Structure formats: structure tokens, C-alpha cells
């Protein structure tokens with residue numbers, strides 16, 4: 632059987648979601664650097680497979696798929712037969728999907744502003760008011776997460792699942808940019824646990840870039 636191919640650079644949050652999923656499930660794969668300085672994702676050949684010109688994208692023996700959460704869930708449906716990170720209960724699956732959608736619509740937009748502002752924008756070019764607005768918005772977002780993690784050990788339920796991966800990658804960014812942070816004890820307890828997992832040690836411990 633041909634090996635799974637993943638396109639995407641290591642410092643992309645969306646690529647990291649897929650890498651952590653692959654690591655959690657011990658799926659053999661090869662990775663092709665693509666995006667930003669590596670290019671590749673704007674070539675005609677790539678655009679034919681993914682017209683968005685974004686990473687990640689996978690080729691699983693001829694089956695092309697893009698959108699990080701769709702890729703994570705596809706890989707789990709194929710490889711996670713014991714429900715290790717994607718439980719077989721349809722209700723739990725729906726909760727995981729809910730948190731994936733929440734990440735896209737609620738959580739990532741303000742975190743993206745903070746991440747690009749502090750990590751990828753030279754200090755002299757930063758807009759202090761925009762950054763403060765994003766920080767305030769992010770505090771509201773994390774208040775929702777804090778409450779959820781007061782009820783459950785992990786984001787979707789009491790077990791680590793695919794819902795934790797994107798949100799923990801956001802938490803890594805939140806805790807590693809130079810901002811003032813209010814105390815969120817439940818998030819801090821959960822984050823310490825997730826950061827110890829070999830998948831996060833491998834793919835979410837480098838300095839942000």
C-alpha cells in the first residue's frame with residue numbers, strides 16, 4: 632500500500648493538527664514541505680489538487696483531501712478502530728465536530744490576529760489597539776473553554792480526543808506570546824496534561840514562527 636503523503640510546513644497550526652493526529656495514531660507517512668517560504672502550494676500542480684492553495688493537504692493512495700479538521704477525522708475514521716481519539720459513539724463524535732467548528736468560527740479568528748501581530752509582524756508595524764481588542768476577545772473565548780474544562784477533563788469529554796488537538800495548539804500560542812493573561816485554572820490544568828503527550832512534545836514545542 633502506498634504511504635500517506637502530507638503537504639505542509641511544520642510551523643503551520645493547521646499542519647500541526649494533522650501531524651499530531653498522525654502521531655497519536657502511529658500512521659506511517661511522508662511529509663512534503665509546502666507553504667510560505669517553501670512555496671509549492673501555489674504551483675499549478677498543487678492548485679489542481681487543492682484550489683485554495685493552502686496547507687495541509689493529503690494524498691492517501693490517490694484520495695486527495697484538504698481542510699485540517701476533515702483530514703483529522705478522515706484519518707481517525709480509517710485508522711482509529713478502537714476509538715482512541717475519535718470515540719465510536721455518534722454523540723461524542725458530534726461533540727468533537729462541534730468543537731472543531733467552534734475553533735474555526737469563534738476561537739481561531741482572535742488568536743490569529745494575536746499570533747500574526749506578535750509573531751509575524753515587526754514590532755514597529757504592530758497596531759496596539761487591534762492587538763488589545765483581539766486579546767480581550769480571546770479572553771471571552773477562553774472563558775467558554777474554562778467553563779467546559781471545569782465540567783470535563785478534556786475538551787469534548789473525559790478522554791483526550793480530536794477535539795483537544797486544535798484547541799491545545801491555540802493554547803500553546805496563547806501561552807507563548809508576550810501578553811498579559813488572566814488566570815484560567817482549568818485550562819492550565821488541561822494544557823499541562825496535553826503538552827506532555829508525545830505528539831505535542833514532537834510537533835508543538837518549538838518556538839513560535
Ligand SMILES: N[C@@H](CCC(=O)N[C@@H](CS)C(=O)NCC(=O)O)C(=O)O
Nearest residue numbers: 643644645666667685686687698699
Ligand atoms: N481552513 C483551512 C485553513 C488552511 C490555512 O489557512 N493554511 C495556512 C497555513 S496555517 C496556509 O496554507 N497559508 C498559506 C501558506 O502557508 O503559504 C484548514 O483548516 O486546513
